[in-house]
Amino acid sequence: MSQKVRIAVLGASGYTGADLVRLALTHPNIEIAALSANAKAGQAMADVWPHFAHVPLPGLVRAEEIDWSGIDAVFGCLPHAASAALLSTLAGVRIIDLSADFRLNDAKTYAEWYGNEHPAPELLPDAIYGLTEYAAELLPAARIVACPGCYPTAALLALLPLLESGLVGHERITINALSGVSGAGRSLKEANLFTEVAEAVHPYGIGRHRHMPEIEQELSKRANGAVTISFTPHLVPMNRGELETITVELMPGKSVVDLRAALGHRYAAAPFVHLLPEGKAPATRMVRGSNHCVMNVFEDRIPGRAIVIVAIDNLVKGSSGQAIQNMNLMFGLPETTGLLQAPLFP
Amino acid sequence: MSQKVRIAVLGASGYTGADLVRLALTHPNIEIAALSANAKAGQAMADVWPHFAHVPLPGLVRAEEIDWSGIDAVFGCLPHAASAALLSTLAGVRIIDLSADFRLNDAKTYAEWYGNEHPAPELLPDAIYGLTEYAAELLPAARIVACPGCYPTAALLALLPLLESGLVGHERITINALSGVSGAGRSLKEANLFTEVAEAVHPYGIGRHRHMPEIEQELSKRANGAVTISFTPHLVPMNRGELETITVELMPGKSVVDLRAALGHRYAAAPFVHLLPEGKAPATRMVRGSNHCVMNVFEDRIPGRAIVIVAIDNLVKGSSGQAIQNMNLMFGLPETTGLLQAPLFP
Amino acid sequence: MSQKVRIAVLGASGYTGADLVRLALTHPNIEIAALSANAKAGQAMADVWPHFAHVPLPGLVRAEEIDWSGIDAVFGCLPHAASAALLSTLAGVRIIDLSADFRLNDAKTYAEWYGNEHPAPELLPDAIYGLTEYAAELLPAARIVACPGCYPTAALLALLPLLESGLVGHERITINALSGVSGAGRSLKEANLFTEVAEAVHPYGIGRHRHMPEIEQELSKRANGAVTISFTPHLVPMNRGELETITVELMPGKSVVDLRAALGHRYAAAPFVHLLPEGKAPATRMVRGSNHCVMNVFEDRIPGRAIVIVAIDNLVKGSSGQAIQNMNLMFGLPETTGLLQAPLFP
Amino acid sequence: MSQKVRIAVLGASGYTGADLVRLALTHPNIEIAALSANAKAGQAMADVWPHFAHVPLPGLVRAEEIDWSGIDAVFGCLPHAASAALLSTLAGVRIIDLSADFRLNDAKTYAEWYGNEHPAPELLPDAIYGLTEYAAELLPAARIVACPGCYPTAALLALLPLLESGLVGHERITINALSGVSGAGRSLKEANLFTEVAEAVHPYGIGRHRHMPEIEQELSKRANGAVTISFTPHLVPMNRGELETITVELMPGKSVVDLRAALGHRYAAAPFVHLLPEGKAPATRMVRGSNHCVMNVFEDRIPGRAIVIVAIDNLVKGSSGQAIQNMNLMFGLPETTGLLQAPLFP
Structure with missing residues (x-):
């Protein structure tokens, strides 16, 4: 070259x-x-x-x-x-x-x-x-x-270290995703007109979004076993940004502290992936226009589970x-x- | 009077x-x-x-x-x-x-x-x-x-008929909620400035939102047993509107068809609560400025579960x-x- | 009937x-x-x-x-x-x-x-x-x-009483207009995609918008003489609303007080057209979703001129x-x- | 250093x-x-x-x-x-x-x-x-x-070459300006809450905005004579961006072609200031997040005048x-x- x-x-x-x-x-x-x-x-x-x-x-x-x-x-x-x-x-x-x-x-x-x-x-x-x-x-x-894909990028960055470390179960991984409208591309669809999207929010592709098999393929590879996910994307009135709120089931004896430790360790040297300080919620405004990814883990009110949240700019x-x-x-x-x-x- | x-x-x-x-x-x-x-x-x-x-x-x-x-x-x-x-x-x-x-x-x-x-x-x-x-x-x-509260209104309208009919389990009810900014009121907080909220989305009050005990109290009353929920609200850049995407576990032998039937039956005569036709996704733009509530139920990719989605105008x-x-x-x-x-x- | x-x-x-x-x-x-x-x-x-x-x-x-x-x-x-x-x-x-x-x-x-x-x-x-x-x-x-048309409605309601009363000149009426995106209709044009319009503002149809001859026709009828206007519309990232900021030249001896008096008198009994109290600026949020029109008049820094501002909901x-x-x-x-x-x- | x-x-x-x-x-x-x-x-x-x-x-x-x-x-x-x-x-x-x-x-x-x-x-x-x-x-x-100031930057870049070249008159320079909300800063004012600004537009500081004397001072210096301007800023629901639509009076015999030539010549070597091709309207999305400025000149329907339009990112x-x-x-x-x-x- x-x-x-x-x-x-x-x-x-x-x-x-x-x-x-x-x-x-x-x-x-x-x-x-x-x-x-x-x-x-x-x-x-x-x-x-x-x-x-x-x-x-x-x-x-x-x-x-x-x-x-x-x-x-x-x-x-x-x-x-x-x-x-x-x-x-x-x-x-x-x-x-x-x-x-x-x-x-x-x-x-x-x-x-x-x-x-x-x-x-x-x-x-x-x-x-x-x-x-x-x-x-x-x-x-x-x-x-x-x-x-944009959704898989966020989901995999957050979940792979947890599955590789055996900290969370393969079942009942539930991903709720929010995306800006640029993810839909520049093609002419009524659904993407300003007037249809502004001042509004809605889910789409429920149970049939094409990023599902991609996420499952990559999770399954590193989890040593088949992983089936629940995935529901929503369209949010913003140009850029993607945020996923993921609930996972903890393996016995594991806690949010362990999950944070695994993510922190895995990405300690990664220049673009950042575990936020304890308790700080990821937000798309933290990464707008940049190649960065921010994530964190929270206690779920339902015992034995945790909430993993991750944000990226979908276009970057x-x-x-x-x-x-x-x-x-x-x-x-x-x-x-x-x-x-x-x-x-x- | x-x-x-x-x-x-x-x-x-x-x-x-x-x-x-x-x-x-x-x-x-x-x-x-x-x-x-x-x-x-x-x-x-x-x-x-x-x-x-x-x-x-x-x-x-x-x-x-x-x-x-x-x-x-x-x-x-x-x-x-x-x-x-x-x-x-x-x-x-x-x-x-x-x-x-x-x-x-x-x-x-x-x-x-x-x-x-x-x-x-x-x-x-x-x-x-x-x-x-x-x-x-x-x-x-x-x-x-x-x-x-606004979040409880949407959650309860969607979940009560399902719990009353014994169609879904008391455990692992996971509510992901999206709200417009008017829910935060007119008080002066940096977090509610246009420039902080526009072109962005983020979760808040993770695991500690005050609407949680309210939802649990009302669900538990009619479910004949304690219900603990997972609830994560997110702030969306729109003035009005609230949408909740809820995953539930189906009782053995039950299906999305049963859930839709229960909701349809329960609200057949309700002037403001509407079960949408099969496959049609609720959206906040369906109810903006009005007292209506729209809901629907979808298959989850994870077997034995369903996705219930409900939308209201948070201020109405x-x-x-x-x-x-x-x-x-x-x-x-x-x-x-x-x-x-x-x-x-x- | x-x-x-x-x-x-x-x-x-x-x-x-x-x-x-x-x-x-x-x-x-x-x-x-x-x-x-x-x-x-x-x-x-x-x-x-x-x-x-x-x-x-x-x-x-x-x-x-x-x-x-x-x-x-x-x-x-x-x-x-x-x-x-x-x-x-x-x-x-x-x-x-x-x-x-x-x-x-x-x-x-x-x-x-x-x-x-x-x-x-x-x-x-x-x-x-x-x-x-x-x-x-x-x-x-x-x-x-x-x-x-929507732009003529706002312009005419504001200008007709002033021209009819001989308070302002026929020349150099300059209309700067701002409109929400719904004015562009629901047809599929790239320019109306959310991602093209959100977080942005631009003028369009400069010097050749079709509402110009309509405004001139109606102004000329009641002004007893030909009126030629300057009109520049801009697209604003909002669904509804239209606001026009109009500069006019005062006839000798006339003032903002006279203009306000003429508008107040003309619309005293009009249920939908409102002259705001002195000094209060019209805003589209005053009329969103309603049939109301609000207007007011202000001193221009350039002597002998006034600024007339008027707002409506373009769809109502x-x-x-x-x-x-x-x-x-x-x-x-x-x-x-x-x-x-x-x-x-x- | x-x-x-x-x-x-x-x-x-x-x-x-x-x-x-x-x-x-x-x-x-x-x-x-x-x-x-x-x-x-x-x-x-x-x-x-x-x-x-x-x-x-x-x-x-x-x-x-x-x-x-x-x-x-x-x-x-x-x-x-x-x-x-x-x-x-x-x-x-x-x-x-x-x-x-x-x-x-x-x-x-x-x-x-x-x-x-x-x-x-x-x-x-x-x-x-x-x-x-x-x-x-x-x-x-x-x-x-x-x-x-942000408004003066845009106004002066567009007007100074025209006044210096004696192409436009000192009188009746009318500036209509549109600004994103970041111009208001991060201070806590009700007027800057998302819910007050989103889906709406309004003028403010009519006739008394502090950028007026600044614009006049700099114009007057290079125009060899006092210049008084009309200036009306409006708040637009976007984070960044500023667009000014300015009407000017042409000196006898001068035309839009002359104005474009003067701007093109003045900024031929300027890395951040760009005269757009004939007929192309400036838009804030052309400069978002960047140090660039775009401008152009258009015929006004009122004879003897021209419309100058200029856009910058107010924060850059x-x-x-x-x-x-x-x-x-x-x-x-x-x-x-x-x-x-x-x-x-x-």
Whole structure:
């Protein structure tokens, strides 16, 4: 690789693609070589994105127009199915995919939840699951990295250390999740109009959200046994942010103190994952616009249980920030390169 | 009583008091006789409330200035402790209290959760718990009605029929609640500034919210056995609205179908409580500004459990609307009098 | 007419149509006979509108399916051009049109600003401009009433008395307007997504908004001379509400006191238009969800000028509420019938 | 100076102070040496600010506890009067004041608008007005820099080139301004509660906002003649952002093309001030969280006038970002150092 990683972003007309570009712009080791968006090919980024009105950037092209020679890494910010279909045609470029296509190890499970056959099942064995804090050893050699979904990122960061340590049971893990509207993307749906969402809150995808099998797959791997979760997401009138309130059952003799100790130990050296001081509640405003994740554990009033709460910015640690964090480790850069912006508050 | 119920509102400078006045203004059988607000006594309502800028209303006075002769009912919209202290001095007027003072049957539990001795424990036996749909028979003769808290109103409407019918277990009832900011009142706290709340979400009062013992008390009464709940409220950037996502454990052989049947049956004739069609998710925008409550039941991915979701407007069915609904029944009026506004959307 | 006015609402799947239905539901003299929405014909209102989830209403039909016999009045809530095309085919029913089709007296001006030939220019002479406070005498006999646009409603209520009295000049009337997002309707445009609008503000339609010729037409009529205005609307992240800040030039010897006197006098008996006390600034929260309009006048720092500020709810006084206010007068009902809801705050 | 500028921030418990710290944290040449906040002295920044929950920072101290030896620059983020009173006691440290205390050249005008005698009138001659784009030559030698108010920053950037070039008249400059709520600071006022501000908009300080004399002072200096402005600010329900819509009168023979040319020329080399392409409307979402300013000019429908629109983030270019931009030039650093964050959208 050159001193700069030369990147292409596929799907730069979506919120995920745009936030990747935002972060890439001030990353000292990234050069943005190409930006694609088939439906808006030919337009300038400044025409598609208000916040890039004054930023010089490559124009949007169709994906097939990209000259891949000299490009080191491609970020896939396309919808599922379209992503793997396109990425599977590329050779010689390292792939960081933000779609769902390489997250599930099993093509059959994928077909069941996503409603289409997997476009490139032969690549699944090559893909690693890019929850950075658990993939650090695999990333330097990885050719394909599947970036986790936003809800799984938060849930797994909070739950994996507890399950790995055998502190909580596999059963009755109940995740109540709250998300900002940017998680729904920039596509035109009545449900995402300002007037439908503002001054209101509602659950959605109850019992059938596509992030469920992903969370279960990763929990089960490290829990040494199948884990089935309850997961209910809600849409909150804010642009960014994701907060999950999770109830778990304590193993006999274990307490909130043990859970806090396990999380504190696991993330002591993690630059972006933070156990808050005892009693301090996580809030999305602690992480807005940043790659940070905050978490904490509380006593439940029901004996033998605990409440684990975790917050991230869905577009950053839950998507584009983690993608760059992965790229950093893939290319031998310090994990935090280009990602140390402080959160924006208010 | 006269054709009109002559009312006094104590604490008309808070959001609860103001919403009571809003509803009373178009209630055909209410005459607003007096409005008190000690800190703002001497001011016009139009000076204290923007939306009453053009509405003729009695001026604000100190509570002790009110001439109680000829007043039929008093609505207590004062903070706890202050409310019972004042109301206990009144005779010959029927009391509808929106504070927490008459909700808990046990003065000791009250002292434990509210941090002060109960100001009028001798009145507790006279107070009925005014969850209207469960108090209809007691209201006509009641002298003191304790209106439920907003969170308890939603939780109890959803859970009572299920526990009464023996469809769900007493254990592991987990309530995740989302509330608009008006629930915090109009008092000056940094946490309630626009800039602290907008574009953000966070849990609060984890494991120690004062509505917990109230919910448990009422559930336990009708469940024939002690019920301990898990309850985690979250603050959402919206003015009004409350949504609770509740996981329950099904009794053997019971299913979501049974739960829906029980709720449908229980509220078939209730004008304000609505079981939504199968699969339709409750949302706060369905009830904004109105006295309605919507609910539904869904399969949980974890076998043997169900997800019950319920939404109200915290200031109306969760507070002032229910208070007027109670008044209607206390004074022999149709339950819906003055409360049939359609929700405001968008 | 019968005791109840039997109405049809064309375009009941838009925000304007829905707010009309909301108000009609509690109007004592309205019976909702038919609701049309071509694209959603066959659906229940409860499926199209969250806030009508629990309200019994006629199902949506195609406009041509409506049986017009026995219908007294039709409210046209369709887009321009479609509205006049359909309404012009109806006979024997009184028309209250909320589209732009009958607002401009001149078919040529209409074509110029709306980009299409007028579908029914022969009806223009029959239409009266339904700014209720200025149309009261014409409404009882009117067959077609063109309800004003939301921006014109606010601007005209504030400016007409000043121009009629010769207190302000015809030149250099500068209107800066702020509107909630519901003014943009429920159609799917990227610009109206929550994520595009929240936490942001921007002007739009600078120098070419279609409400400009409408404001100028009505001002010119009563000013006895051509009036050309400057008008810049801005989109504000709120659902409802419209506020206009207008600078005017005082005629020699005139002052803010004179302007306030003229407005106070003109609206002394108007139930919905209110001059606020001296120095009190209008705000949209004073009128949210209601048919009220608040206004006031202030000294400008530039000598010889004044600042006139006016606020309405764009969907109520700016649209559906005024339409019903017009219907009331057309059918001999008291002007305020069904429209006395207090504003919703917070 | 050392390679790093060692700074102290007075008033780090306000939004301005916090945003300065946010930007300083990733500035390569700043070392945060001390943070003061008298009312919260003794607390950690993490306790006072949610977004610094995971950031190591000096603890808050009382201003008098700061050891000034080795401190190169002090940022004053205190309220007016308190700021000058404290700063005037410091020697040997360069002062960048974000309060209003050193903005007005005339102590009498200051007293008139701010209601108190100026605490250090003897320092006024030493202070330069730090609108960076107009102060670049003075900054390297300046001891005291008065950072402009947020409204003046936007107004002056847009108007100064037009007045300097003699393109627009001195009379009838009308500024309508929209601001996010963070401009009101973190102090506890009922008017700034979420519930008072959300879903609403209103003007404030009509005809008496303290930024008026500041704008007039600076315009008059460069216009070679007294300029009196009309200025009406409005509060918009968003955290950050400021947009001004300004009408100006064109000098004979001048047009929008001339105005655009003047702005384009003046800011051709300015890294943070951008004239948008013809016809493109400025919006606050173009600059959120960044030090950028966007502007454009449009035809007014009233002949002989133009509409100038300008947007900034009130906390960044309108306050803390510009303060750091000034510091950069004071200490010989490139103007953009530490300030190239792309805006945050959505």
